[in-house]
Amino acid sequence: xxxxxxxxxxxxxxxxxxxxxxxxxxxxxxxxxxxxxxxxxxxxxxxxxxxxxxxxxxxxxxxxxxxxxxxxxxxxxxxxxxxxxxxxxxxxxxxxxxxxxxxxxxxxxxxxxxxxxxxxxxxxxxxxxxxxxxxxxxxxxxxxxxxxxxxxxxxxxxxxxxxxxxxxxxxxxxxxxxxxxxxxxxxxxxxxxxxxxxxxxxxxxxxxxxxxxxxxxxxxxxxxxxxxxxxxxxxxxxxxxxxxxxxxxxxxxxxxxxxxxxxxxxxxxxxxxxxxxxxxxxxxxxxxxxxxxxxxxxxxxxx
Amino acid sequence: xxxxxxxxxxxxxxxxxxxxxxxxxxxxxxxxxxxxxxxxxxxxxxxxxxxxxxxxxxxxxxxxxxxxxxxxxxxxxxxxxxxxxxxxxxxxxxxxxxxxxxxxxxxxxxxxxxxxxxxxxxxxxxxxxxxxxxxxxxxxxxxxxxxxxxxxxxxxxxxxxxxxxxxxxxxxxxxxxxxxxxxxxxxxxxxxxxxxxxxxxxxxxxxxxxxxxxxxxxxxxxxxxxxxxxxxxxxxxxxxxxxxxxxxxxxxxxxxxxxxxxxxxxxxxxxxxxxxxxxxxxxxxxxxxxxxxxxxxxxxxxxxxxxxxxxxxxxxxxxxxxxxxxxxxxxxxxxxxxxxxxxxxxxxxxxxxxxxxxxxxxxxxxxxxxxxxxxxxxxxxxxxxxxxxxxxxxxxxxxxxxxxxx
Ligand code: SF4
Ligand code: SF4
Numbered sequence: 001x002x003x004x005x006x007x008x009x010x011x012x013x014x015x016x017x018x019x020x021x022x023x024x025x026x027x028x029x030x031x032x033x034x035x036x037x038x039x040x041x042x043x044x045x046x047x048x049x050x051x052x053x054x055x056x057x058x059x060x061x062x063x064x065x066x067x068x069x070x071x072x073x074x075x076x077x078x079x080x081x082x083x084x085x086x087x088x089x090x091x092x093x094x095x096x097x098x099x100x101x102x103x104x105x106x107x108x109x110x111x112x113x114x115x116x117x118x119x120x121x122x123x124x125x126x127x128x129x130x131x132x133x134x135x136x137x138x139x140x141x142x143x144x145x146x147x148x149x150x151x152x153x154x155x156x157x158x159x160x161x162x163x164x165x166x167x168x169x170x171x172x173x174x175x176x177x178x179x180x181x182x183x184x185x186x187x188x189x190x191x192x193x194x195x196x197x198x199x200x201x202x203x204x205x206x207x208x209x210x211x212x213x214x215x216x217x218x219x220x221x222x223x224x225x226x227x228x229x230x231x232x233x234x235x236x237x238x239x240x241x242x243x244x245x246x247x248x249x250x251x252x253x254x255x256x257x258x259x260x261x262x263x264x265x266x267x268x269x270x271x272x273x274x275x276x277x278x279x280x281x282x283x284x285x286x287x288x289x290x291x292x293x294x295x296x297x298x299x300x301x302x303x
Numbered sequence: 304x305x306x307x308x309x310x311x312x313x314x315x316x317x318x319x320x321x322x323x324x325x326x327x328x329x330x331x332x333x334x335x336x337x338x339x340x341x342x343x344x345x346x347x348x349x350x351x352x353x354x355x356x357x358x359x360x361x362x363x364x365x366x367x368x369x370x371x372x373x374x375x376x377x378x379x380x381x382x383x384x385x386x387x388x389x390x391x392x393x394x395x396x397x398x399x400x401x402x403x404x405x406x407x408x409x410x411x412x413x414x415x416x417x418x419x420x421x422x423x424x425x426x427x428x429x430x431x432x433x434x435x436x437x438x439x440x441x442x443x444x445x446x447x448x449x450x451x452x453x454x455x456x457x458x459x460x461x462x463x464x465x466x467x468x469x470x471x472x473x474x475x476x477x478x479x480x481x482x483x484x485x486x487x488x489x490x491x492x493x494x495x496x497x498x499x500x501x502x503x504x505x506x507x508x509x510x511x512x513x514x515x516x517x518x519x520x521x522x523x524x525x526x527x528x529x530x531x532x533x534x535x536x537x538x539x540x541x542x543x544x545x546x547x548x549x550x551x552x553x554x555x556x557x558x559x560x561x562x563x564x565x566x567x568x569x570x571x572x573x574x575x576x577x578x579x580x581x582x583x584x585x586x587x588x589x590x591x592x593x594x595x596x597x598x599x600x601x602x603x604x605x606x607x608x609x610x611x612x613x614x615x616x617x618x619x620x621x622x623x624x625x626x627x628x629x630x631x632x633x634x635x636x637x638x639x640x641x642x643x644x645x646x647x648x649x650x651x652x653x654x655x656x657x658x659x660x661x662x663x664x665x666x667x668x669x670x671x672x673x674x675x676x677x678x679x680x681x682x683x684x685x686x687x688x689x690x691x692x693x694x695x696x697x698x699x700x701x702x703x704x705x706x707x708x709x
Contacts, residue, residue: 022478026480031480032308032478033477034308034477034478035310035472035478037472038476058479059580059581060581061575062472062578063662200694201666202666202690202693203691203696204689204691212708212709215416217706218707218708222705
């Protein structure tokens with residue numbers, strides 16, 4: 001059995017990717033099982049989805065904690081302590097990372113010893129489809145890695161995406177971009193050993209007083225500790241030559257992360273700006289540009 | 304129609320579509336909403352012909368479902384967890400009307416604390432209402448059970464509502480291969496509903512849901528429900544027989560997995576049974592004569608089938624994915640009651656696991672088998688055990704720290 005785990009951000013298409021892969025495997029004659037794990041159900045928040053593929057009956061259910069293959073659809077998740085996309089990866093496992101960097105650079109940057117495959121599927125998506133939704137493309141990469149035939153994969157992309165994309169032209173673009181990614185990756189010999197489990201100890205839970213054991217939070221809020229700046233695919237960049245200091249963007253930012261400098265010009269708090277681009281939409285003077293975020297290039301994203 | 308990848312929710316929607324249901328009152332709740340979304344989409348596209356009404360709450364929804372069923376049409380509705388509890392008063396009430404509606408419950412742990420993962424305190428809270436209960440392990444079973452449920456509910460020897468249960472997330476959002484039967488075969492299995500006792504017609508006035516004063520009257524009606532529910536055991540077997548003939552899939556009140564020559568038996572329900580079966584296979588590889596009994600029908604409680612299946616076994620461990628606070632596992636008690644008068648009854652051990660969707664790990668299953676084997680060796684049965692691992696305790700400790708405890 002092969003167990004795959006997709007890591008993405010809400011809105012990027014991790015769930016649909018796991019489904020396209022599941023359907024592709026099913027069309028290729030395998031037993032398959034796929035499902036998403038919704039967390040906060042927020043655009044931009046980390047999300048995982050899973051696909052199991054097997055010739056035999058699948059006698060497992062629930063979260064995959066020991067994957068053979070991990071598909072990282074958003075590079076920033078590699079340094080996210082909550083997402084931890086590499087956790088539990090089996091020896092000999094494979095990691096795909098959506099990044100403009102080479103496998104070698106990626107291995108060094110994130111200190112990964114296992115087999116890394118990279119492709120900038122965000123760029124491919126922007127170039128060929130015009131938006132950064134990666135479902136078909138991530139599924140393509142995964143399908144190719146696990147050795148699913150092209151016909152089965154094409155059938156799966158068309159079947160799954162036609163249910164959610166009604167625009168014929170957009171559907172064709174998605175399929176083309178997905179097939180481009182499928183062919184850009186080399187099939188891989190997957191040689192993961194069945195996992196050697198660490199062995200969990202079964203314990204007895206002790207009684208604790210209600211002050212401890214009632215589901216109440218006794219601490220003050222910790223939301224500010226959770227930075228959302230790495231959710232961006234695009235960052236808003238201000239052009240002060242054009243800006244009239246009308247303050248519309250300041251009022252419209254849903255997260256209150258546009259501040260005003262001493263000269264009365266707005267600037268964003270990039271640690272928390274999620275890249276929703278509402279400010280870009282709302283600016284009457286068109287003074288805000290969207291620039292593709294390159295989190296992996298130091299100094300540009302991870303501040 | 305052939306096979307498709309469907310979620311449990313998708314499979315439920317297909318069951319409803321193929322049963323050619325007339326009326327669906329609906330109210331959303333995670334993890335059920337996909338069922339009513341799918342049905343609503345089909346109705347708006349014109350691929351399904353039914354009345355779909357969005358309600359203001361589950362209480363109204365169950366009332367509307369019961370009332371519509373009392374007019375003699377085929378009715379479906381669905382909810383989960385808190386929603387089921389919110390409609391709880393009406394569940395007793397409509398069951399008493401003896402209306403054959405079918406409901407799906409997508410199991411989810413109950414508040415507090417509020418959660419999303421599955422366990423069975425929601426569906427088991429219903430066990431005394433009069434609703435029959437069918438519990439599903441796979442997405443295929445969800446679809447099939449809805450078709451069987453209508454045939455069972457509408458049989459005049461029964462005429463009680465049926466609840467079909469699936470686990471939230473583990474089935475509701477999980478896609479698997481599901482065979483979608485063709486509507487012609489379904490029609491030959493499940494004919495159009497012909498109401499004999501519950502209908503509203505202008506030319507034939509009647510009153511339903513009336514009051515009685517006096518225990519002799521009240522007792523009569525309650526006993527009749529009980530007798531009808533008991534009848535359902537035999538009717539269900541007929542339904543299963545016909546289902547197998549038409550669709551070539553075999554179901555019973557219980558499922559026996561590697562049970563025939565087993566000495567040590569796990570008793571489980573719903574989707575976690577898959578994990579139990581895998582554990583049984585691993586135990587067999589180690590030379591432990593293990594087996595698994597899955598309860599599919601919980602109301603009526605299939606006493607004779609359970610007694611028969613557990614006859615001559617050395618020890619049985621019931622894994623309850625529920626907790627009756629202050630007592631322990633609900634199904635453990637029910638199996639205990641079922642076996643008490645048997646000669647040579649097996650030792651009975653109780654484990655509680657999977658609350659709120661908590662995983663039951665390989666090690667926890669091994670732990671259970673160790674306990675079963677040692678109970679047989681020592682003839683000492685330890686008290687009920689709540690399954691929990693050291694790593695889970697570490698996570699819990701972290702959560703407590705974040706919440707400012709200690
Ligand atoms: S993109 Fe603009 S509106 Fe959106 S969070 Fe960032 S600064 Fe605010
Ligand atoms: S909305 Fe545009 S013009 Fe107005 S302050 Fe913001 S950037 Fe400047």
